[in-house]
Amino acid sequence: MTSDIPLQILGGISAREFLRDYWQKKPLLIRQAIPGFQSPISPDELAGLSLEEDVESRLVIEHGESPWELRRGPFTEDTYQQLPERDWTLLVQAVDQLVPDVAELIEHFRFLPNWRIDDVMISYAAPGGGVGPHFDNYDVFLLQAHGQRRWRIGQMCDSESPMLAHGDLRILADFQGTEEWVLEPGDMLYLPPRLAHFGTAEDACMTYSVGFRAPSAAEVLTHFTDFLAQFLPDEERYSDADLQPSDDPFQIQSDALDRLKALLAEHMSDERLLLTWFGQFMTEPRYPERVEGPELSEDELLSALEDGAILVRNPAARLAWSEVDIGLLLFASGQSRLLPSKLNELLKLICSADALHVENVGRWLSDEDGRALLCELVKQGSLEFADE
Numbered sequence: 001m002t003s004d005i006p007l008q009i010l011g012g013i014s015a016r017e018f019l020r021d022y023w024q025k026k027p028l029l030i031r032q033a034i035p036g037f038q039s040p041i042s043p044d045e046l047a048g049l050s051l052e053e054d055v056e057s058r059l060v061i062e063h064g065e066s067p068w069e070l071r072r073g074p075f076t077e078d079t080y081q082q083l084p085e086r087d088w089t090l091l092v093q094a095v096d097q098l099v100p101d102v103a104e105l106i107e108h109f110r111f112l113p114n115w116r117i118d119d120v121m122i123s124y125a126a127p128g129g130g131v132g133p134h135f136d137n138y139d140v141f142l143l144q145a146h147g148q149r150r151w152r153i154g155q156m157c158d159s160e161s162p163m164l165a166h167g168d169l170r171i172l173a174d175f176q177g178t179e180e181w182v183l184e185p186g187d188m189l190y191l192p193p194r195l196a197h198f199g200t201a202e203d204a205c206m207t208y209s210v211g212f213r214a215p216s217a218a219e220v221l222t223h224f225t226d227f228l229a230q231f232l233p234d235e236e237r238y239s240d241a242d243l244q245p246s247d248d249p250f251q252i253q254s255d256a257l258d259r260l261k262a263l264l265a266e267h268m269s270d271e272r273l274l275l276t277w278f279g280q281f282m283t284e285p286r287y288p289e290r291v292e293g294p295e296l297s298e299d300e301l302l303s304a305l306e307d308g309a310i311l312v313r314n315p316a317a318r319l320a321w322s323e324v325d326i327g328l329l330l331f332a333s334g335q336s337r338l339l340p341s342k343l344n345e346l347l348k349l350i351c352s353a354d355a356l357h358v359e360n361v362g363r364w365l366s367d368e369d370g371r372a373l374l375c376e377l378v379k380q381g382s383l384e385f386a387d388e
Contacts, residue, residue: 007111009033009188015111024139024192027153029181033188034108039145039206040101043124046206049092050075054289056093059083060131060169068132070168089129089201094286096120097315102208109141109210114351115282115320115331121209125149125201133175133198135161138214141190144183147205151189152180154196161196172196213282227277228267238263272324279331283318290316291333293381301375302365310386311356311374317382319351330373332382339373346370350377355386 011030050057057073096103135157162173328339364370377383
């Protein structure tokens with residue numbers, strides 16, 4: 001089985017071993033996870049991205065007296081000319097959506113569900129730069145891309161862990177270091193959720209952070225119940241047709257809670273609705289404005305493909321699918337579609353293929369459902385023509 005094959009990206013252990021022993025449990029240092037890794041983007045190019053209006057970027061600067069300052073982009077060239085020689089960090093989110101060579105890095109992590117992957121953030125730090133001791137509520141792989149960074153790990157944390165008084169940054173007030181390593185280009189550190197960590201640049205360095213989506217229980221409950229409410233008529237309410245006389249009319253008795261739990265269970269146990277909501281929620285694009293398609297007819301799409309056009313996935317789009325009793329569900333950038341089971345191969349191709357063209361989707365262009373699906377995804381913006 002492929003899950004038992006040793007993987008270089010995991011330091012020679014298999015995906016099965018990693019998921020069993022490390023995933024969401026403990027850190028793993030991997031020397032030369034990607035041997036000879038060279039960043040496909042330079043520090044200057046990363047800074048250039050931070051000048052753009054539609055790119056999410058931050059600067060964290062450590063000062064002597066007021067230790068940490070956060071600035072949000074977009075920045076200007078003057079911003080960088082005025083920075084000190086050390087003790088600052090630039091962070092740019094979702095670089096995988098902007099630079100195809102960075103997006104290719106995600107291919108190393110296909111042993112994990114693709115819908116769990118959030119984005120690839122890249123940081124550049126001047127000597128001494130860092131963002132302070134902190135913890136994340138999600139898994140992260142930290143790949144050293146340039147220079148050297150010292151990573152220290154500490155205690156497990158939670159919402160009760162004391163923080164420094166800071167309006168913008170969540171910096172631990174008490175970091176209890178346990179281990180530390182200096183990472184070279186190609187080295188990688190996996191960190192499970194809630195583990196305190198503190199990275200400091202030994203010299204000018206770049207680090208890639210592959211982060212994962214992990215909705216909180218509060219998000220799940222809030223968003224799912226809002227989604228569910230769309231399908232419930234106003235007349236469906238708490239009812240007590242079996243009500244018995246009460247000794248005290250002010251007392252809420254346990255049988256009222258039983259009726260309430262039954263009402264909740266009746267709707268919240270609908271697995272198809274839960275799956276539909278979850279697929280839509282987990283494929284919502286981080287930047288919806290980047291997922292917009294043209295008006296296009298099926299005939300125009302067919303003609304373009306027959307003339308040699310190539311379709312690719314929009315880097316900002318998210319795709320996933322699942323199987324239900326009445327067919328297939330495709331989740332594309334926060335929307336869902338119920339499809340006939342006959343489109344199983346096309347659906348997998350849309351989610352995984354590097355490109356779609358007449359050679360690999362031609363057989364579905366004559367199928368009404370297949371043609372309609374491709375056209376809908378282009379109009380939605382999840383698929384786009386390669387030359388756009």
